[in-house]
Amino acid sequence: MNKYLKNRNFIIGFIFLSIILILAFGGLFFKPYNPSQIDIANKLQGFSRQHILGTDHLGRDILSRLMVGSTISLEIGFFVVLFGALIGIPIGAIAGYYGGKIDEIIMKLIDTLMSFPGVLIALMLIAVFNVSLSIIILALVLIALPKFARISRSGFYKYRESPFVLATKARGASSFRIMLFHILPHLVPSLMVTASLTFATAIISEAGLSYLGLGIQPPTPSFGKMVSEAQSYILQDPLYVFIPTLAITILVLGFNLIGDGIQDISEKDKNNE
Amino acid sequence: MKKNFVLLTLLFAIFVSVIFSGGKSEKKASEYKIKDTVKLCISSEPDSLNPWISAASDTSAIMDNVFEGLMGFNEEGTLVPRISSSYTVSTDGLVYTFKIRDDVYFHNGKHLSSADVLYSYQSFLKDGGNGNYRFPSISSIAAPDDYTFVVTLSSPSASFLISTVEEILPKGYDKQATLPIGTGPYKFVEYQPSQKIVFEANENYYDKTRLPSIKNVIVYIMSDSSSIIAALQSNQLDAAEISSNNADLLSDNYNVITGPRNLVSVLVLNNKIAPLDNVKVRTAINMAIKKEDVVNGVFDGYAQVINSNISPVYKKDYNNDLLTINSYDLTKAKDLLSQAGYPNGFDLEITIPSNYWQHVDTAQIIQQQLLKIGINVKLKNVEWGTWLDQVYTNRNYSSTIIGIDGKLDPYDALVRYTTDSRNNFFNYSNSEYDAVLNSTLSASGQELSTLYKKAQEIMAKDAGSAFICAPSSIVATTKDLKGYMFYPVYFINFDSLYYENSSTN
Numbered sequence: 001m002n003k004y005l006k007n008r009n010f011i012i013g014f015i016f017l018s019i020i021l022i023l024a025f026g027g028l029f030f031k032p033y034n035p036s037q038i039d040i041a042n043k044l045q046g047f048s049r050q051h052i053l054g055t056d057h058l059g060r061d062i063l064s065r066l067m068v069g070s071t072i073s074l075e076i077g078f079f080v081v082l083f084g085a086l087i088g089i090p091i092g093a094i095a096g097y098y099g100g101k102i103d104e105i106i107m108k109l110i111d112t113l114m115s116f117p118g119v120l121i122a123l124m125l126i127a128v129f130n131v132s133l134s135i136i137i138l139a140l141v142l143i144a145l146p147k148f149a150r151i152s153r154s155g156f157y158k159y160r161e162s163p164f165v166l167a168t169k170a171r172g173a174s175s176f177r178i179m180l181f182h183i184l185p186h187l188v189p190s191l192m193v194t195a196s197l198t199f200a201t202a203i204i205s206e207a208g209l210s211y212l213g214l215g216i217q218p219p220t221p222s223f224g225k226m227v228s229e230a231q232s233y234i235l236q237d238p239l240y241v242f243i244p245t246l247a248i249t250i251l252v253l254g255f256n257l258i259g260d261g262i263q264d265i266s267e268k269d270k271n272n273e
Numbered sequence: 274m275k276k277n278f279v280l281l282t283l284l285f286a287i288f289v290s291v292i293f294s295g296g297k298s299e300k301k302a303s304e305y306k307i308k309d310t311v312k313l314c315i316s317s318e319p320d321s322l323n324p325w326i327s328a329a330s331d332t333s334a335i336m337d338n339v340f341e342g343l344m345g346f347n348e349e350g351t352l353v354p355r356i357s358s359s360y361t362v363s364t365d366g367l368v369y370t371f372k373i374r375d376d377v378y379f380h381n382g383k384h385l386s387s388a389d390v391l392y393s394y395q396s397f398l399k400d401g402g403n404g405n406y407r408f409p410s411i412s413s414i415a416a417p418d419d420y421t422f423v424v425t426l427s428s429p430s431a432s433f434l435i436s437t438v439e440e441i442l443p444k445g446y447d448k449q450a451t452l453p454i455g456t457g458p459y460k461f462v463e464y465q466p467s468q469k470i471v472f473e474a475n476e477n478y479y480d481k482t483r484l485p486s487i488k489n490v491i492v493y494i495m496s497d498s499s500s501i502i503a504a505l506q507s508n509q510l511d512a513a514e515i516s517s518n519n520a521d522l523l524s525d526n527y528n529v530i531t532g533p534r535n536l537v538s539v540l541v542l543n544n545k546i547a548p549l550d551n552v553k554v555r556t557a558i559n560m561a562i563k564k565e566d567v568v569n570g571v572f573d574g575y576a577q578v579i580n581s582n583i584s585p586v587y588k589k590d591y592n593n594d595l596l597t598i599n600s601y602d603l604t605k606a607k608d609l610l611s612q613a614g615y616p617n618g619f620d621l622e623i624t625i626p627s628n629y630w631q632h633v634d635t636a637q638i639i640q641q642q643l644l645k646i647g648i649n650v651k652l653k654n655v656e657w658g659t660w661l662d663q664v665y666t667n668r669n670y671s672s673t674i675i676g677i678d679g680k681l682d683p684y685d686a687l688v689r690y691t692t693d694s695r696n697n698f699f700n701y702s703n704s705e706y707d708a709v710l711n712s713t714l715s716a717s718g719q720e721l722s723t724l725y726k727k728a729q730e731i732m733a734k735d736a737g738s739a740f741i742c743a744p745s746s747i748v749a750t751t752k753d754l755k756g757y758m759f760y761p762v763y764f765i766n767f768d769s770l771y772y773e774n775s776s777t778n
Contacts, residue, residue, distance in 0.1 A: 036637065036640075036641070037641070038566075038570065038637060038638050038641045040566045040569050040570040040638070041569075043570065057518070057570075057634070058570050058634060058637060058638065059570070130655075131654065213627045213628065213654075217627070217652070217654040218633055218636075218637055218652060218654065219637045219640065219652060229630070231499070232498055232499070232516060232518055232519075232630070233518055234499060235499070235502055235519060235522050236518055236519065236521070236522055
């Protein structure tokens with residue numbers, strides 16, 4: 001743990017992330033106002049004691065909306081990483097460990113999936129089904145999955161012929177056992193990096209989709225929707241658009257820095273080996 | 274798009290601040306120029322320069338400075354003579370005889386005669402015009418001499434005259450779509466796709482009282498509201514329609530003028546879906562909506578509260594006495610719901626086209642308001658195409674929020690609520706309403722207005738839907754530009770524009 005505390009990237013990333021985590025978890029227990037409560041008389045108020053971060057164009061409390069928005073962003077990021085990893089890593093493992101024809105077929109399929117722009121996949125899914133949280137997560141998982149598969153495939157391919165794997169194989173261990181207990185642990189650092197970067201990408205993709213009106217639907221607040229709603233007030237009340245934009249920046253930067261930190265540390269470990 | 278998102282936001286902020294700081298110095302430079310040019314903008318690309326093909330209101334708003342019909346309209350929507358100096362109607366109301374002016378020339382120098390009018394009307398009757406105006410049951414048209422044009426109807430029609438604003442084009446000219454010509458006070462000069470359309474004053478215009486004061490008019494194509502504001506502040510535009518949230522921002526350095534728009538913001542209730550088929554339920558919904566909140570919250574006060582299915586833009590025909598019907602009263606609304614058998618309210622789904630943020634915001638306000646009488650609103654955001662398909666075409670919805678626009682003739686706005694109307698996606702049906710609208714066809718003058726008002730009253734008492742407000746048009750112009758006028762249909766009249774003190778510059 002000590003080595004993580006010495007890494008500047010990791011520390012800053014962790015602090016950034018904590019801000020959002022406090023907002024999100026704090027919001028589960030206590031919110032200053034109902035985030036959908038409209039109060040026209042108090043719209044577009046700046047920072048004040050009643051509304052710490054001010055109110056939006058319909059007089060809703062921005063802090064309360066950020067709390068709900070961050071929960072949703074984290075929820076989406078979490079499920080995208082979870083499902084992306086659960087599906088992507090085994091696919092990559094099979095391709096990399098067995099190699100040959102299987103590898104070729106699986107990786108061609110993954111490359112096909114990768115060649116679709118993310119937003120296009122999301123658009124197609126939303127056109128077929130109606131917009132809902134699960135469809136957004138599904139779309140983002142399809143975008144995240146190839147990254148996990150590629151990282152996992154290259155790792156398994158690298159270690160499948162290494163002496164300790166051959167030795168274990170000679171001892172009669174099953175392929176499943178070798179993959180899960182002997183190769184996978186070596187890939188944890190690089191998969192962790194992928195996970196944190198995917199988390200960031202998922203959050204910003206959701207913000208982008210919501211900004212375009214294809215993501216989380218009103219009245220549920222989300223970072224991207226808040227930015228797009230605030231955009232038309234940018235000249236009147238710049239703070240209104242600044243706050244949700246800052247929230248997205250902090251959250252995404254946080255995950256990116258943590259990812260960088262883990263990478264630094266694992267490289268240092270490797271050099272020390 | 275994903276990673277660039279934050280970057281773009283930042284860039285945009287920098288761009289805006291640059292515009293702010295640069296605005297003042299540029300203003301000085303332009304003060305030395307002689308002011309004979311007005312720079313305006315419209316939000317969408319023209320669909321066709323040929324007025325008979327074009328159907329977009331943005332296009333006709335500017336191109337109708339180039340073209341004219343037998344008659345034109347003024348800012349009250351009243352018909353005024355244009356190409357025809359006068360007309361007479363036979364006593365049975367069937368034969369209209371138009372006297373054509375003898376001093377009208379097309380922009381290419383060709384003299385206008387009744388042959389051009391005849392050619393134009395033959396085309397209208399052949400393809401039914403461009404769909405902007407209806408030509409009711411014309412049995413024959415004729416041009417007995419060079420300056421007379423006669424239309425014979427098969428049955429009397431009050432709305433025939435309105436259709437005579439349809440544009441007259443020269444006979445035997447086939448380049449209307451690329452180099453359009455008409456008889457109007459402005460000539461078309463050039464069109465650069467997705468950039469601008471340029472017009473020039475027609476110095477030979479026949480009506481000397483309407484001779485243009487501005488020599489050149491350039492209309493830019495701009496849709497983003499922030500870039501319109503930036504362009505205004507950097508003097509790249511002299512006048513532009515702006516959104517309500519920017520009105521206060523500009524009111525110090527610009528003239529911000531407002532006028533009614535032919536648009537009605539409505540919470541549409543599908544009259545055939547339970548429980549909305551019950552008039553008590555619809556009345557309760559009407560009574561629970563505090564329309565002022567929508568006006569202030571969504572339109573920043575730039576809208577007029579109404580309880581009529583047409584906009585106050587029809588000054589003669591709008592019924593101003595309906596606001597007391599089903600006015601805001603939560604206790605009564607709850608009573609009505611109990612009487613209708615829903616003492617604890619019910620669930621209501623509102624389908625909203627998500628591309629219109631005004632409707633999305635209105636829906637969120639109404640959601641909160643209806644909660645107070647126990648109606649639990651679920652918002653269903655759909656794309657515009659889905660909205661058109663599900664709501665407008667197939668009428669498969671319970672309620673929706675939409676802006677309903679009207680044409681020059683109030684009849685067109687009212688007729689969509691009749692039982693058999695193709696556009697009656699409200700599923701509203703009242704035989705009394707149908708009968709009143711039918712009797713307007715043969716009425717005229719004061720009697721016609723009374724009938725139109727009667728129809729609005731029936732609608733309000735029936736609580737056919739919840740008619741919320743009529744949003745205003747808001748235009749910001751530079752301080753010295755005067756004469757911007759609002760019309761019942763979207764039209765930017767170039768020839769009424771002038772610069773104050775422009776002679777001294």
